[in-house]
Amino acid sequence: MRFSPDAPIGVFDSGVGGLSVLQHIRQTLPHESLIYFADSGFAPYGEKLESVIIERSFVITDFLLQHHIKALVVACNTATAAAIQLLRQRHPDLIIVGIEPGLKPAATLSQSGIIGVLATQSTLHSKKFQDLRDHLTQTTSVKVEQQACIGLASQIEKGELHSGATYSLVQKYVTPILNAGADAIVLGCTHYPFVIPLINDVIAQTAAPGRQIHIIDTGLAVAQQLKRRLIKTDLLMHNNDTADVTAWTTGSQSSLNMAFTQLLKMPATAIHTLATQHRPADK
The missing domain is CATH 3.40.50.1860 (Rossmann fold)
Known part of the structure; x- marks a missing residue:
């Protein structure tokens, strides 16, 4: 052709x-x-x-x-x-x-050796993602904390980028990976860059002062x-x-x-x- x-x-x-x-x-x-x-x-x-x-x-x-x-x-x-x-x-x-989720750039930027991945259930359950994650963890000392963000893409699809309901979801999904020690957060869904301001708000409230958290958008x-x-x-x-x-x-x-x-x-x-x-x- x-x-x-x-x-x-x-x-x-x-x-x-x-x-x-x-x-x-x-x-x-x-x-x-x-x-x-x-x-x-x-x-x-x-x-x-x-x-x-x-x-x-x-x-x-x-x-x-x-x-x-x-x-x-x-x-x-x-x-x-x-x-x-x-x-x-x-x-x-x-x-x-x-x-695909930017696991490699996140691993390169991470100082803690722990990265977080925000994605849909389907992405996290897919063979493509699991192969990518397994290759990274087998060839490096990086640990991957993954979080299925159920309902978040739907909120963004509705245009609710700043609502209390959307913030609650972002807080629910971001907080556990920050508490696990992740210092790089991979946005594993193309909807998620539109709520980076909310992610930054959660980081500001949760992360220790002076702790740098990288957000990876591919x-x-x-x-x-x-x-x-x-x-x-x-x-x-x-x-x-x-x-x-x-x-x-x-x-x-x-x-x-x-x-x-x-x-x-x-x-x-x-x-x-x-x-x-x-x-x-x-x-």
Whole structure:
């Protein structure tokens, strides 16, 4: 399959979380046109069966390919863990970049030898994450404290970034890993960067004065890897004054528009609503 340099890049997530990655892509690759797909009608992925996540990843990728994308970014830790290997097998000619928890950079920054991982249940239970964690603990002396953040992505998806309920969840999930001695916190879900201010509030209230806590967001690393892949395949756009961002959602058009405005401080050129057809059973 041949791809054109002026074709758009597709980015998808279970909802608005992937906007944290889209922001880094926009800053790193300002001349690229982007199509964002928010699967909000099926969110959150983190509490769904792996088979459901895989099917949604296939459906969305096929949809984006119909819009002639030249590269795909799976801007969702849960979908990356569940489906990226299968997507690469299915589309061997397509550049596919996923996201995974930044355990290695966290281990490098940690002084205590203990790092914490905030993620969804699906990510933490996935073989991909467990292999990554086990390799780290077997090859270094670093200990990994992991925390499934049930309900947190849903709060962020609703736009409740500063509510008392969201703060209570952040406090519930961050405090135990701080008490365990972690001095680096890995954000293992692309929704979580949007509540970094709340995480910092919990750190300020819980950590000892002067104790430095690193927060690891891997969105920038994804954008840089995407750029490298585009350069390698001669698909990088060097000059495009009409680069735009369009978006599709299986949820609320107004909610996604608000997310672009509030979270990214930028509008999408157009936001379209796609009916949630062929919804798989979620049992």
